[in-house]
Amino acid sequence: MKQTSISNSIIERYLSYRVEHQREYFLHPPYMMEKQLLNAVKEGRMEEAVSILENINTLERAKLAEEPVRSLRNSLICICTLFTRAAIEGGVPPETAFNVSDAHILEIERMETLEQLFQLEYNMLRNFVEAVQQARKQECRYSHAIHMAVAYIHENILQVMTLESLAKHVYLNPSYLSHLYKKEVGVSVTDYINNSTFAD
Structure with missing residues (x-):
């Protein structure tokens, strides 16, 4: 019973704080715009994805930390996670998508200015869309069985x-x-597996 009252108290304080600071902290782009952006990434449509991101960036961002650079870093890490999932749904092997994601998150943490972070956001978007485009080219080039084999190798590269x-x-x-x-x-299956392992 005591645990429940503590939990309720925390929730009440959070909701009260959220109402009080609605405009300052909890601004997010409309869900449909976000969905359109992720769908453009998934489908490999570069111009559309960039255009939607530009529209989103005309809106205010949620404040995710007191310090502006940290807040934008947090926002980009969230976006990177969404781009990663969209790219996987678009046909990018999960291991490849996660490697792209990890590289960008490390880069996000290295950036020191808002300008650098804004530029990185567009570079990140382009890299994920290009990964989808490349995956789709390979899918068209390979038979279904070989496409399945390549995807399986990348998904289980550490096994x-x-x-x-x-x-x-x-x-x-x-x-x-x-x-x-x-x-x-x-190349042979063995050579492809070995090359993929060394690349990762």
Whole structure:
């Protein structure tokens, strides 16, 4: 019972504070604009994505910290997370998307001015959209089975993987998968796995 009253007290204070500081702290872009932006990322539509972000940036941002640079950093980290999920939904292998995300978050933390952070936001958007575009080009170039195999390799790059386990995942005979993979990708399955591991 005591725990409940403490929890209720915390919630009441938070809600009261939120009402009191509504304009100062809790401004967010309309959900539909955010959804349109993420859909543009997912579909790899660069011009549309940049245009929507420009429109969003004409609005006030939520204050996520007392210090302006820290507040914008926090905002960009949130946006980076959303871009990452949209890119994965758009066909970017999860491991690739997470690597792009991690690199940008480290870069966000290195930026020291608002101007640098605003520029980084657009660079980040472009990089995620380009990753989707690249993934879609590969998807068109490969057969369904090879596309599944490539995606599986990237999703499980830190796991021990064999030709047999990969073939089982894509429902092909290992020998046939090996032949098809070399034909479409240009390198053997083993070489591709090794190269991807070293790249990560």
